[in-house]
Every structure is written in C-alpha cells, then in structure tokens.
Amino acid sequence: MPKLKTHRGTAKRVRTTATGKVMRRRAFGGHFLAGKSESRKRVIGTPAVVSGKNAKNIKRALGV
Numbered sequence: 485m486p487k488l489k490t491h492r493g494t495a496k497r498v499r500t501t502a503t504g505k506v507m508r509r510r511a512f513g514g515h516f517l518a519g520k521s522e523s524r525k526r527v528i529g530t531p532a533v534v535s536g537k538n539a540k541n542i543k544r545a546l547g548v
Contacts, residue, residue: 491545498534498542506534506542 498508512520513528520528534542 488547490547494542494545498546500543500546500548504543504548506539507531508534 498506500506508531510528510530510532513525517525
C-alpha cells in the first residue's frame, strides 16, 4: 500500500497535542468584534478540542 497523503486544508486548520487530542480554532472571531463582549472575545481566542467521530475523521485526514 502506498503512503497516504496529508489533507493540506485540514493540516492548516487543526493541530494535534502530544497526547493525541485535536485542537481547532473557534468560529466568529474574524471580524465584527466591536459588537461582542470582552468575555466572549476571550473565549473565542482560546482553542477548542475536537471530540468524538470528528476527531477520528480529522486524524485520518492528517495521517496520524
């Protein structure tokens, strides 16, 4: 079997931790930030963990 190629679009959007968790950016932080509260913007700035079947599919796309 040949090697599997990494899905480059996925690789640019997520990263894996040392323990194997998949981290992603949160949505709604690109623009229109003036209408959002400071606490909401702080939460948007922190990465989120992908869970369940989504994480499994992403790992397959990354070749991990």
